[in-house]
Amino acid sequence: MARFVLIALLFATALAACPAVRAEGLNPYTIVDDAIPESLTGTKGDATRGRALIVERSSTCILCHSGPFAEQAFQGDLAPNLSGSGGRWSEGQLRLRLVDASHLNPATIMPSYYRLDGLTRVGNAWRDRPILSAEQIEDIVAYLVTLRD
Amino acid sequence: MKLFGCIAILTALAGAALATEIPQGEHRSGASFMGPDTRAMQDDDTANPGMLWVLDGETLWTRKAGTADKACADCHSDARVSMRGVAAHYPAFDKTLGRPVDLEGRINLCRSNHQQATPLRYESRELLALTAYVAEQSRGMPIEAGHDPDLAPFVAKGHELFTQRQGQLNLACANCHDDNWDKKLAGAPITQGQPTGYPLYRLEWQSLGSLQRRLRACITGIRAQAYDFGSPELVELEAYLMSRARGMKIETPAVRP
Numbered sequence: 184m185a186r187f188v189l190i191a192l193l194f195a196t197a198l199a200a201c202p203a204v205r206a207e208g209l210n211p212y213t214i215v216d217d218a219i220p221e222s223l224t225g226t227k228g229d230a231t232r233g234r235a236l237i238v239e240r241s242s243t244c245i246l247c248h249s250g251p252f253a254e255q256a257f258q259g260d261l262a263p264n265l266s267g268s269g270g271r272w273s274e275g276q277l278r279l280r281l282v283d284a285s286h287l288n289p290a291t292i293m294p295s296y297y298r299l300d301g302l303t304r305v306g307n308a309w310r311d312r313p314i315l316s317a318e319q320i321e322d323i324v325a326y327l328v329t330l331r332d
Numbered sequence: 333m334k335l336f337g338c339i340a341i342l343t344a345l346a347g348a349a350l351a352t353e354i355p356q357g358e359h360r361s362g363a364s365f366m367g368p369d370t371r372a373m374q375d376d377d378t379a380n381p382g383m384l385w386v387l388d389g390e391t392l393w394t395r396k397a398g399t400a401d402k403a404c405a406d407c408h409s410d411a412r413v414s415m416r417g418v419a420a421h422y423p424a425f426d427k428t429l430g431r432p433v434d435l436e437g438r439i440n441l442c443r444s445n446h447q448q449a450t451p452l453r454y455e456s457r458e459l460l461a462l463t464a465y466v467a468e469q470s471r472g473m474p475i476e477a478g479h480d481p482d483l484a485p486f487v488a489k490g491h492e493l494f495t496q497r498q499g500q501l502n503l504a505c506a507n508c509h510d511d512n513w514d515k516k517l518a519g520a521p522i523t524q525g526q527p528t529g530y531p532l533y534r535l536e537w538q539s540l541g542s543l544q545r546r547l548r549a550c551i552t553g554i555r556a557q558a559y560d561f562g563s564p565e566l567v568e569l570e571a572y573l574m575s576r577a578r579g580m581k582i583e584t585p586a587v588r589p
Contacts, residue, residue, distance in 0.1 A: 240518070243501065245518060246517050246518045247517070256519065257518045257519030257520070258518065258519060259515070259516055259517050259518050259519070260515050260516045261512050261515050261516075261517065261522075285502075292503060292507045292511075292512075294500070294501040294502050294503070295502065301502075302498075302499070302500065302502055303496065303497065303498045303499075303502075303556075304498045304499060304556045304557050305498075305499055305500045305555065305556065305557070306499060306500065306552065306555050306556050306557045306558070307557060308555070309499075309500040309555045314500055314501070
């Protein structure tokens with residue numbers, strides 16, 4: 184854990200000096216430090232829909248993460264528990280973590296949910312669209328910020 | 333300068349987190365991650381559903397086929413003698429083709445070249461049965477695949493495929509099977525992805541299935557384009573997995589959840 188925090192700190196330093204990247208074929212967004220402060224859709228997401236999305240297997244979150252989802256018997260332990268993520272991170276920080284976690288940690292296993300470039304051999308069924316839509320990401324962000332503890 | 337510093341830091345950190353191979357002494361079969369019921373099913377031949385395919389294979393071994401009207405047994409006699417240890421060396425380099433072939437590929441080469449019969453379809457009952465019967469003759473023997481120097485470039489390609497991120501989820505085999513094999517994906521254990529038991533009976537499939545079927549499932553799981561059955565890439569992955577599993581015991585027909 185200590186190592187993770189150290190790496191996160193190093194990245195924060197590195198990223199402050201990095202120019203912002205822009206996605207093609209997607210809603211444009213701007214990275215400020217380690218966050219995307221503005222909504223991808225221009226509006227606020229729906230936290231109830233966001234929770235439902237996270238619990239859905241096809242969103243892939245709980246393959247790796249666990250969280251306060253008592254109704255879901257099968258959760259992953261490859262990644263931090265999502266409880267309290269709204270206490271640890273701001274809305275904008277959470278948004279960047281969903282849009283492109285690899286921007287913060289190039290070695291992360293967390294997929295980039297709103298990215299089209301830099302991917303190899305994407306299957307036909309999934310080609311040319313991000314894993315989640317801008318709306319879905321805003322819904323999930325709206326839910327994650329409510330996870331204060 | 334700023335940009336350069338940024339790239340240097342990012343590159344150094346990415347390098348520090350590269351996948352590490354599992355040390356020889358820590359190799360574990362998928363069987364060791366299963367519950368006691370599934371293990372008992374694998375260990376008891378009368379309860380192991382895979383044995384039905386092995387029995388079918390034993391019958392097919394002596395059945396004449398093709399315009400040559402020959403059975404496997406006509407060339408290879410008693411499989412319990414002639415096929416002992418064979419599966420532990422596959423995929424093997426085929427000098428005529430100049431590339432490795434896996435056990436299914438070898439069986440189909442015998443069919444077309446020596447029996448003059450049509451090749452068996454991948455995942456067909458017959459091909460799975462014959463493969464399981466041949467592989468079962470090596471049960472308990474250590475895997476020795478990958479020694480042949482002719483194989484080296486193909487094993488290396490397989491290794492490259494294993495560590496290359498791919499698909500919409502942008503994951504490499506190694507992200508799960510080298511780096512996170514002691515963890516759980518949606519509650520189910522991620523194993524080391526060892527190829528020791530194939531063809532094997534998967535409860536989820538309610539059938540026997542080949543190693544290639546398993547590899548295609550993992551590739552689709554990361555939302556990448558699955559290679560076709562019999563494609564060079566799948567055989568290269570098999571060759572790498574078998575050389576990675578060197579020394580581990582063959583378990584065919586294994587059972588998995």
